[in-house]
Amino acid sequence: MVQPKIAPSMLSSDFANLASEAERMIRCGADWLHMDIMDGHFVPNLTIGAPVIESLRKHTQAYLDCHLMVTNPIDYVEPFGKAGASGFTFHVEVSKDNWQELVQKIKSKGMKPGVSLKPGTPVEEVFPLLEGENPVEMVLVMTVEPGFGGQKFMPEMMDKVRVLRKKYPSLDIEVDGGLGPSTIDLAASAGANCIVAGSSVFGAPDPAHVISLLYKSVENAQNSS
Numbered sequence: 041m042v043q044p045k046i047a048p049s050m051l052s053s054d055f056a057n058l059a060s061e062a063e064r065m066i067r068c069g070a071d072w073l074h075m076d077i078m079d080g081h082f083v084p085n086l087t088i089g090a091p092v093i094e095s096l097r098k099h100t101q102a103y104l105d106c107h108l109m110v111t112n113p114i115d116y117v118e119p120f121g122k123a124g125a126s127g128f129t130f131h132v133e134v135s136k137d138n139w140q141e142l143v144q145k146i147k148s149k150g151m152k153p154g155v156s157l158k159p160g161t162p163v164e165e166v167f168p169l170l171e172g173e174n175p176v177e178m179v180l181v182m183t184v185e186p187g188f189g190g191q192k193f194m195p196e197m198m199d200k201v202r203v204l205r206k207k208y209p210s211l212d213i214e215v216d217g218g219l220g221p222s223t224i225d226l227a228a229s230a231g232a233n234c235i236v237a238g239s240s241v242f243g244a245p246d247p248a249h250v251i252s253l254l255y256k257s258v259e260n261a262q263n264s265s
């Protein structure tokens with residue numbers, strides 16, 4: 041059975057207090073911290089890069105689940121490895137020609153390679169990356185258009201999750217965008233085990249309660265499947 045992981049998206053945190061926000065999330069029961077890296081080109085928004093990951097790493101031992109919404113992910117592997125990133129998830133839409141080199145490089149820097157796909161990208165496009173000698177170890181299914189937090193969950197993306205879970209029973213499948221107490225059951229029953237949640241966690245009066253609801257939903261779905 042794949043381990044449930046709840047990953048609050050730090051995009052919804054107070055960036056001016058990133059270290060204490062990270063610590064607060066871990067205290068609230070978060071398994072991973074989801075870090076959204078946007079280059080203002082692949083997506084129309086600009087966030088943080090390796091220097092911020094490096095600074096945060098000095099304050100936490102937590103798993104830093106980095107989601108690279110960038111046009112040239114290969115340029116980021118070395119700096120992110122040095123900075124202390126744990127997971128490095130790139131987008132399939134910009135990696136068709138060099139994903140093999142990318143995966144190899146990510147692993148050689150001690151990070152876990154993942155691939156993400158935008159809502160309009162067919163799930164079949166990630167299949168080659170899950171086969172062969174050097175596969176990715178996680179698929180991140182976007183459930184909103186990448187770029188911003190606080191958008192509405194797209195339930196039609198659950199078909200992709202179902203297809204992936206059927207084909208790859210032990211794969212880490214992450215969902216990202218619009219996840220919270222009202223949408224988690226759809227994602228959990230489709231087979232997602234890694235759950236990114238930004239606004240629903242940071243906007244809640246009791247983030248620990250939301251994190252535990254998300255975790256329990258994944259556990260329940262796994263126990264009844």
Ligand SMILES: O=C(CO)[C@@H](O)[C@H](O)COP(=O)(O)O
Nearest residue numbers: 186187189190217218238239
């Ligand atoms: O990658 C992204 C957005 O591009 C996400 O990680 C969001 O930051 C999730 O935020 P919510 O939809 O949960 O508010």
Ligand SMILES: [Fe+2]
Nearest residue numbers: 076107216236
């Ligand atoms: Fe993300």
